[in-house]
Amino acid sequence: MNNSAENSDDLEVVTLASGCFWCTEAVFKRVNGVISAVSGYSGGPVDNPSYDQVCSGRTGHAEAVQVKFDPKIISLEQILEIFWYTHDPTTLNRQGNDVGTQYRSAVFYNSQSQKDIALKIKNDLESKKVYQNPIVTEITPFKNFYQAEEYHKDYYDNNKTVPYCS
Template identity: 55%
Template sequence: MTTSFNPEGAVNTDTATFGTGCFWCTEAVFEQLEGVLKVTSGYSGGHVKNPTYEQVCEKNTGHAEVVQLVYDPAVISFDELLEVFWQTHDPTTLNRQGNDVGPQYRSAIFYKDEEQKLKAEHYKKELDKAGAFNAPIVTEISPLINFYAAEQYHQDYYTNNGSQPYCNFVIRPKMEKFQKAFKEKLKR
């Protein structure tokens, strides 16, 4: 756990890194959760240093589009973040989320420590065992080796571009479904 200082005093924070397809959708969801202090869209899991969006879209850098969350574990736990992760995308499609196709759109959890790894693996196993989805879960669970923030125009994309067609037809319906399912966890 890391400790950061804010104007109100010291707050313990932690980080989590998730890939659920397009990072614009993922960012919009996690930004609404109480206890999530910062969401940064970026790239993880690849072999190219400081990749650009164009390079990642070429599908040969190995990176996934991800969000890295800074959160207050006294307000929201990693387990609760995992619950949102599993319920806000399809973890059974390999290298795809809806119409977004390619390895950069894979379902992934990049764990920072053994505790995150064990929890991610446990939930994946239990969800598969319970038949929570119509197909086996293909979510990648890998150590966080690198994280590169995406270009500035990708940050807060839904907030800054809500009238764009992609936001209206893809992100907005996902947000409405998320808000109904997790209304008790939303920022007030």
């Protein structure tokens, strides 16, 4: 991750859910222009949920990654292209063997501009028939984000031999 601009007011944040946050965090941490990629929980009404609570599927939260990036280095369009191409946005509440609303595909936008860009890219992917099935990714206003427990941080980097992470 490029940390040189970490204190800049020009940074942008978007929160993305694409199944298990371990691999999503690992992908975005390796992208030039991404300042941070933090695993957590977003989109539900329960305050400060635990991993076990989110895994129950009863909190309304999705496993998500909050991505802080420098738009002078990487655009939101590029961030969203990475997002849509690194998971299956056509499976409702599911990514592979992970099933439940906590594994849904979602873009939690922070501004009208972010919403417009997300909708445009989603519509472009649909019109080009990039995926055989319709995209079910939610594009919804950002409500909250609760950072995941410390043991989730850098999970992929610390557990590369675990079959789930391969």
